[in-house]
Amino acid sequence: KHILALCYAGIGLAMDDYGTGYATLETLSQWPFTTIKLDRSIISRMLDSPKNQTIAESSIRMAHELDISVVAEGVESEMQYQMLLESGCTKVQGYWLSRPLPLDDFIYFIEQDLRWSGLPIGLIHMAVVDHIQWRKKLVSDIVRLASTPHDAIERQAPFNLPLDCRECRLGKWYYGAGQQFNDSPLFAAIEEPHEKFHNLGGQLIQIVSKGGNMHDLTPLLTEFSDHSAIILDRLQKLEHKGLIDMHLAHQAWSEHHLYAPGSDE
Helix, strand or coil: CHHHHHHHCCCCCEEEEECCCCCCHHHHHHCCCCEEEECHHHHHHCCCCHHHHHHHHHHHHHHHHCCCEEEECCCCCHHHHHHHHHHCCCCECCCCCCCCCCHHHHHHHHHCCCCCCCCCCHHHHHHHHHHHHHHHHHHHHHHHHHCCCCCCHHHHCCCCCCCCCCCCHHHHHHCCHHHHHCCCHHHHHHHHHHHHHHHHHHHHHHHHHCCCCHHHHHHHHHHHHHHHHHHHHHHHHHHHHHHHHHHHHHHHHHHHCCCCCCCCC
16 A cells, blocks of 8 residues: 555655566566566576576566566676667666765766766667567457458457557657667658558558458558568668667777776776
């Protein structure tokens, strides 16, 4: 009761050490968490094997789908940091950034206004998966309804999908965090086909709501899929370019940064 009161007041609730002890999926499902902190044991093992890497990446993806923030604990190497960025995690803590500091050292640390190299490249891949899932859900619902009688009552039920191109997960990223890439022609080229894609989705819903069958839907479904392919192609090219830019930027950062790894200061 007290936790819910705090949440209603706008205070977030974080699950510490996710993946250990009581910090489990069952607990996550029962409480209104707004953040999970991936336990250092998950982070420390993510480079050991593809299995452990998949566990870390799946945890990050799950949190993304639940609209929960993710913090990776115990980041102690550049490779862990890079892999987390590529997996879609944008908040980390650990000795690779800094060890605990006395107050005076902490104030000095903050005054340096340090910036760690790292584009949120993993969020582009998240957007790719988000788009595929949105398309799959709409097509599945459309095809299912098209197989029912033309006057079936379920054809009039509202679709549980955001039809506004700014409200789907891809749209929220594009007009939000994705604006970091707005100087790229590849990024700009996503907007128009994405708008058309959503317009086509709305038309498909109208056809099936008016009793349309698969014969009526097929031409529009083909155009719908073609626009989806264009969006995915441009997102993937943007991701590839972003990966190259991220690693080049990090190389430059490592050479010139005040607290570069390996520095004696």
